[in-house]
Amino acid sequence: MIWAATELPAIAGGNPIRESMLPYGRHSLDDRDIDAVVRTLNSGTLTGGDAVAAFEAALATEYGVRHAVACSSGTAALQMALRAVGVGLRTSVVVPPLSFVATANAALLVGATPRFADIGGDRCLDPEAAARVVEPSTAAVITVDYSGLPSDVSALRACLPQGLPIIVDAAHSLGAHTTGRPPVVHGDITILSFHPVKHITTGEGGATLTDDDDLAHRLRRLRNHGMTSEAGERAGLTWRYDVLELGENHRLSDMQAALGTAQLTRLQAWVARRRELASRYDELLETVPGIVPPPRAPGRESAWHLYAIEVTEDFGMARDPVIDGLRAENIAATLHYPAIHLLSMYRRLGHQVGEAPVAEATCSRLVTLPLFPAMTDADQDGVVEAITRLRRWGGG
Ligand SMILES: Cc1ncc(COP(=O)(O)O)c(C=O)c1O
CATH class of the missing domain: 3.90.1150.10 (Aspartate Aminotransferase, domain 1)
Structure with missing residues (x-):
């Protein structure tokens, strides 16, 4: 067959269909985002301030959950979530192989062993495959809402031993709930990412969501070196603090949080x-x-x-x-x-x-x-x- 140059694919010597590269994903920003960040820069507080609390409140409202704890990335959120439910040395975590590597890395980073279980036809963790790799040392299961489709958490829960914590890696699925709370039961902790290719961005950033007061308390502590109080609290009367466990600096700055709140409105x-x-x-x-x-x-x-x-x-x-x-x-x-x-x-x-x-x-x-x-x-x-x-x- 003889091909016209206009029909031949560029890889075979034809002219490319586009002049400039179309990315697979791109963030959207406008003056509302820029104004929000500039206002925060002028507010006198750059981290641990009101902008972080406002972003957390907006996320909790968006999801209809009691607590949102913002943090520095989705990867940090996964580590905090795993630690909060008791994952650590000599434990294992069930994860699907179809995800960004951060999902499995998070288990290794908190000292645990990832155990891979296959996916189902929805490309999320297959509940029965997950149940098959659970072992006595398994301390949590992570399901990933691959590409944005919410995992069927109730089906997963029904297949797993009672009480085994489920973490939903919802880095892809923010907004899947916009027609109301998703028709699936949430896991114990849901994690989000605000990397620029995601639905909303804070540059880098993440969050953990939970309805459990104790888990929320522990997530806040793990975000901040395991300390009993945050810097904002110690600016008031509470200057004393203790450290109860090993934690990290996983905090989100106020500028990032202000950007996140502005983005969430769209x-x-x-x-x-x-x-x-x-x-x-x-x-x-x-x-x-x-x-x-x-x-x-x-x-x-x-x-x-x-x-x-x-x-x-x-x-x-x-x-x-x-x-x-x-x-x-x-x-x-x-x-x-x-x-x-x-x-x-x-x-x-x-x-x-x-x-x-x-x-x-x-x-x-x-x-x-x-x-x-x-x-x-x-x-x-x-x-x-x-x-x-x-x-x-x-x-x-
Ligand atoms: C499914 C999934 N989980 C976790 C992460 C990690 O998020 P972050 O890049 O914010 O650390 C990503 C990021 O791409 C992701 O796609």
Whole structure:
């Protein structure tokens, strides 16, 4: 077949569909965010002040939970959550292999051993697989709301020994609850991340959410070196403090918190746009052979942090060249994620192929397409056109 230059994919020498790179995710900022940060800079308090308390109150209201404890990153939130529920040396933590490496690293960082359990068809931790790897030393289970789809925590709870703490890694799913509290029971602690590709950003930042007063108290202490009081409290009459346990500096600054509060006011609008784009991708890609859309789950609506398709044999090209091909078109498609247990560090710890067959097969097919609130329909049409062009070229 003779190809016109306009039809040939850029990877085969054609002209790229876009002139500039379309990222897979991008934060949105406007003057409201800048004003909020500048006001805080002028407030006289840069950390541990009212802006942090206001952000925590706004997050707790958003989620309908009693306590939000803001911290310096999602990774810090995971470590604080694990410590707060009693994870430490000589314990193990059940984690899914399909997540950002921080989920499993957090277990290692608090001295515990991660135990990988496979994912289900919703790409979240499979409750039965999780129950199979629970051992006497298991002190917590982390489920990940992969790509924004809330995990079915009630199904997970039903499969696990009674009382085993569940931590929900909701780094992808902030806003999944916007039609009301999610129709799943929350875990003991939910963690969030405010990295710029997430739904709202504080630059770097995270939070832990819980309804349990004692856990909230311990989370605050672990955020602040294990101390019995925070600096703001000691500025008043309470100058004495004690240290009850080993903690870290996991605090969020007031400037970051002010940015987070300003961002949170637009969360629902942003998630609505993400949902719109996700449905549009579903429709536009429906007729392309070899493209499997992300799973949907009855009663659980995704917040669409990621739109991750699976590329199957029918596409006519393997997954890696598809990502390379889209990048050649100036579309920053990517992979979320390589299976954690097969990363070199985890292989050195003894993990191997075959431990989590569903996750391994899924990870070999995943491609994340661009999705963020400011993305236009025309941007999205370009992505679909690029995929179609690759399919025509590769799959005939
Ligand atoms: C599922 C998941 N958990 C945890 C984290 C860690 O969050 P942070 O980057 O804020 O430390 C991320 C960040 O990308 C994530 O995607």
